[in-house]
Amino acid sequence: MDEREVLPVGEDTGTPDEIDEDYQDAVLPGARWERRRFVRCDFAEADLRGLVTQGCVFDDCDFTRTDLGESRHTASAFRSCRFDRTVLTDTTWNGCSLLGSSFSDCRLRPISLRDCDLSLVSFGNAMLKGSDLSGLRLREANLTDANLSKTNLRGADLTGARLIGTILADADLREAVLDANGLRQADLAGAHVDVDTAVAYAAACGLIVH
Template sequence: MCDSGGVHFPDPADPDHDPADPEPAAGHAGASGAAVESGEDYRDAVLSGQRWAGRRFVRCDFTDADLRELATTGCMFDHCDFTRTDFGESVHRNSAFRTCTFDRTMLGDSAWTGCSLLGSVFVDCGLRTVTLTDCDLTLVSLAEAVLRGMDLSGLRLREANLAGADLRRANLRQADLTGTRLNGTRLTEADLRGARLDVRALAAAEMSGTRVDVDTAVLFAAAHGLVVS
């Protein structure tokens, strides 16, 4: 395991260092100058309360790790595994978690601001007390997730998988839901005013008391064969 608090910089004289390598080995710096930790084993590691800035992790395993109250700023996690990781009360700003696995991850009371979660998968995670602000959830899988009553306003959820998700009474105002899968999604009493979405996809969702703007209502009616005059 790498030293969790260290930042390692490459030796220019290192014969094994290839500046053109697209995925540097652990301890080598990427194009941004940040140290890259690749394929490291952090399983069961206790890293709670730490402050990480500008660090990059590629294909690292954080299974069962204690990251409670961790704070990240400008960090990148690519293809990392957070199965059963404790992220409770953690704070993340301008960090990227791309194509990561969150399986039974504890996320209670965590806060994410300006973060990218592009292509990540969430399975059986407690999400209702998570705070998401100005985040990009493009291509994220939240199938069957319980998001009831959450504030998801303004988020980018393009081509996300929300099939079977519970979004009752959720705030989705101004959210970008273009291309999002809504098969069996529960949108009862959700607020979709100002949201960008494919109205035909709404036909596959459960809607009762859902709040939409006039333009969406007209398009939704037309998608169901109604003639609005």
């Protein structure tokens, strides 16, 4: 499909849904999937290295121990999916939604995310050090105990994100949106912030700025 014809994320693909299909241990490296929809499918331990998806939808699918390394995804939605010990190194995500998906003990670096919606995503304890998450929507994401040191979060929307124990040393938070709870929870020591965030942080901590 021509890139100019990419569907908006989550739009009806126009093809029959694949529901409760078993792809466990499937060997499909380099597969190309366009405008396909998967519901509650099991991809556990499948070899999907180099997979290319465009305009696909995955709802409540299981990617436990799946190899998705070097895969590329454009305008695809992975909603409420489980990524447990999944290989995601060298993956590229453009204009994708990962709404409500959970990532546990995954190999994430390096990873490229552009214009993606990561609202309600769980990245608890994730190693994302040095990643570029600039401009991403991370509303109500669980980033508890995640390592985001040296991460580019410039312009990211972190409204409602859980930041307890999150490591943000040397992270770029300029123009990022954080609410009062996030500012109180986060350890911002060594983080790069703009004046507005500094003032908001002071107010969240009960300081009076003159």
